[in-house]
Amino acid sequence: MTTVRGPDGRPRCDWCRDPLLVAYHDAEWGRPVADERLLFEKLSLEAFQAGLNWRLVLARRDALRRAFANFDFRALAQWGEERLAALAADPAIIRHCGKIAAVLSNARIAAELAARPGGFAAFLWRFAPRSAPPGRTSCPEAEALARALKARGWRFIGATSAYAFFQAAGFVNDHHPACALRAEAEAARATFLPPR
Secondary structure: EEEEEEEOEEEEEEEOHHHHHHHHHHHHHOOOOHHHHHHHHHHHHHHHHHOHHHHHHHHHHHHHHHHHHHOOOOOOOOOOHHHHHHHHHHOOOOOOHHHHHHHHHHHHHHHHOOOOOOHHHHHHHHOOOOOOOOOOOHHHHHHHHHHHHHHHHOOOHHHHHHHHHHHHHHOOOOOOOOOOHHHHHHHHHHHOOOOO
16 A cells, blocks of 8 residues: 545545545544444445445445434334335335345444443443554454344455444544544544443
8 A cells, every 4th residue: 555645735545536535534434433324434434335435435435324314313213114116116226126125225224232231332442452453354352243233133244344334433543644634533532432
């Protein structure tokens, strides 16, 4: 992985090659997230990305938010199977029936975890690695999170998608060492790591 110069001349991770990706990189990627709804959204978007590229998912994110009640997992947990056909017919979203069904099924699991002591966010953050060398596609903690979620019935999760979630939600800081955003992301992440 290398860096590219952004529109302001600062170096950024080399995948920042258009305005949509630059905006996502600068404002979100690698920034720690505590909000349970947003964590569920990020996990759901990683499921939608399976077999696709991230730019496509970002381009459809607003439509996915509209279709899935802004990824409010408590609301989605109440939705029944009758919603699947309408969602699968929506041309604005990624119309993969298995991924759509997974969001609804996973919402019920997220709601169950949120009702436990500490909540959904604490459950996820306990898997955050202390450190992970940049440029990886997985780590033992991502594998452990994927196993723990699968054991509860979570769909469309594996070690690679769990690690991509770690990157997106700031559980790891995979900004290139020369990226202008790396130090800022690392300082924010340090405040989120639970004590061990």
